[in-house]
């Protein structure tokens with residue numbers, strides 16, 4: 259074959275949100291594996307665990323006692339990476355050793371009192387309560403004048419470094435705008451200035467026409483594998499409406515977000531019939547920087563590590579760390595797999 | 610305490626080689642861990658393994674028979690991510706879906722016929738032979754006109770995604786210059802144009818004066834924890850002499866490189882008395898792009914994941930993927946730990 263073919267030949271793809279590239283090697287998925295095999299936790303977790311720091315009524319690592327909570331709750335992280343009272347300062351030795359202090363606030367959000375329920379296994383109204391709590395948290399953090407960016411995220415599964423198995427997410431709010439957001443702001447601003455519409459609206463339109471990378475959609479949101487996905491089953495949720503941040507969503511959109519979250523994470527669990535690990539988080543505009551950021555278009559990234567099965571993951575190592583990211587299966591193949599799965603959670607599927 | 614202190618307060622540090630930032634949270638190393646615990650391979654590996662694709666005389670996955678090799682050998686990767694005969698082409702849909710074909714060559718280097726010997730456990734003259742083989746490989750790959758960059762690297766240990774435990778490294782040579790190299794070229798060029806000397810010469814001078822981040826040194830090379838290290842025990846080897854690539858090293862420098870490699874990796878193994886996993890690789894100038902790259906200064910990065918012990922690693926997830934990298938222990942603490950260790954490998958230390 260002498261003509262270049264995206265489904266067969268090694269190539270690079272551009273991430274339009276960051277301006278970065280990924281190397282795709284579609285022919286390579288057949289290589290043998292004599293490497294690490296993960297042990298998935300097959301045991302069903304109990305609904306309550308006595309020594310879990312996050313279960314209702316338990317005492318946390320710092321001595322605080324959790325309330326007997328019945329819905330999602332948020333509290334300040336006992337081991338916050340960022341603190342609100344860090345004194346200002348820094349160091350700069352001829353531009354070679356450069357550091358500056360960083361203030362911030364870190365919060366933990368328990369999705370549910372139940373130790374055994376992850377997002378896909380929760381009922382829709384309970385997921386909607388998580389969305390509402392994100393809203394409340396975002397609102398109060400955005401009201402802190404020194405906070406410029408609020409990162410809402412979840413590390414799910416122990417292979418994603420989750421330090422406690424009780425289903426929970428986190429929020430790290432910082433004084434500076436993090437690098438990934440700087441990149442996405444730059445790319446979105448360039449596009450907005452040139453075309454007068456958001457980059458992701460234009461991108462979404464193309465994807466909805468081509469269909470091959472779409473995983474799921476409802477009235478308000480679309481879940482897809484981005485053209486430039488790095489992780490094997492990476493996905494994005496994009497709001498159909500061009501809004502800058504979560505606080506702008508209508509009640510109907512909040513329902514829609516809960517629904518697409520449940521659908522995407524259920525498809526993930528069904529893919530390898532395991533509680534599918536990932537890091538996920540939403541990206542939205544910076545706050546309190548004196549700008550209105552019309553270019554920003556709310557979206558959410560899912561970065562799941564599993565590649566071939568519940569036990570073999572993709573390692574972002576070596577070439578990926580030193581040169582740039584690489585993937586084997588194509589985004590189109592990944593989207594097809596996810597799209598073809600049932601929307602009922604495998605644990606609930608009839609016998 | 611009201612004055613900012615790098616050893617106590619959260620802050621960000623600038624990576625002068627890439628222009629990127631890392632968040633440092635020195636106060637955070639005491640957080641409890643209810644997360645993933647790795648199982649280190651405690652069993653001593655045999656010198657020869659019958660079903661290993663890389664042991665001498667064995668048959669590889671693609672049917673090729675390995676020679677009965679006695680020193681390091683190199684061959685083309687049976688499952689290369691990049692191929693030399695990829696047809697040229699690409700796609701560009703309004704700047705939104707952008708891809709281009711990518712040619713390249715992937716090589717595997719077995720460090721030794723012995724299945725059980727990693728770099729720190731090999732004798733100095735045998736490590737020198739690996740350095741010489743890197744040299745030969747680099748020379749022949751740089752002679753291929755379409756190759757612009759040659760990434761020499763090693764993934765060590767199964768938690769670093771090494772797909773075969775036989776000690777080996779890889780070389781991925783590509784038609785385009787990878788992103789990490791583009792960043793380092795830009796930063797080094799800016800500095801060189803402004804100051805007429807290499808960025809890393811100036812940086813090394815500062816580090817040698819301050820001493821606190823130095824791990825080891827010999828006549829030709831220095832090993833240190835960079836001021837902007839992301840991984841807990843990340844390190845760099847920098848050549849004292851400002852050269853652009855490996856082919857410029859004198860025989861004495863090649864000996865020096867073998868020696869500092871053995872010393873750094875031995876200290877690594879001694880830290881937690883385990884075969885210390887990492888991804889490592891050298892960075893040097895691009896080839897065949899019509900430029901002489903006087904700004905480039907050869908160096909080698911080591912990215913090891915272990916954090917607290919042989920079984921608890923740092924996870925670059927969540928905030929790190931969505932915002933920017935974060936570390937707990939300071940680079941100064943990490944360097945001190947590594948510097949204070951014996952230079953004799955723990956397996957060889959007397960009873």
Ligand SMILES: O=P(O)(O)O[C@H]1O[C@H](CO)[C@@H](O)[C@H](O)[C@H]1O
Pocket residue numbers: 289572573574575576577578584764769770771772773779
């Ligand atoms: O080439 P290997 O050893 O099969 O594979 C390993 O190294 C590659 C290059 O760093 C990575 O892309 C793979 O994810 C990793 O498992």
Ligand SMILES: O=P(O)(O)O[C@H]1O[C@H](CO)[C@@H](O)[C@H](O)[C@H]1O
Pocket residue numbers: 413418419420421422428640923924925926927928929935
């Ligand atoms: O905050 P946790 O759950 O203790 O820790 C986890 O998430 C953090 C934020 O993504 C990471 O920095 C840690 O490496 C990871 O283990």
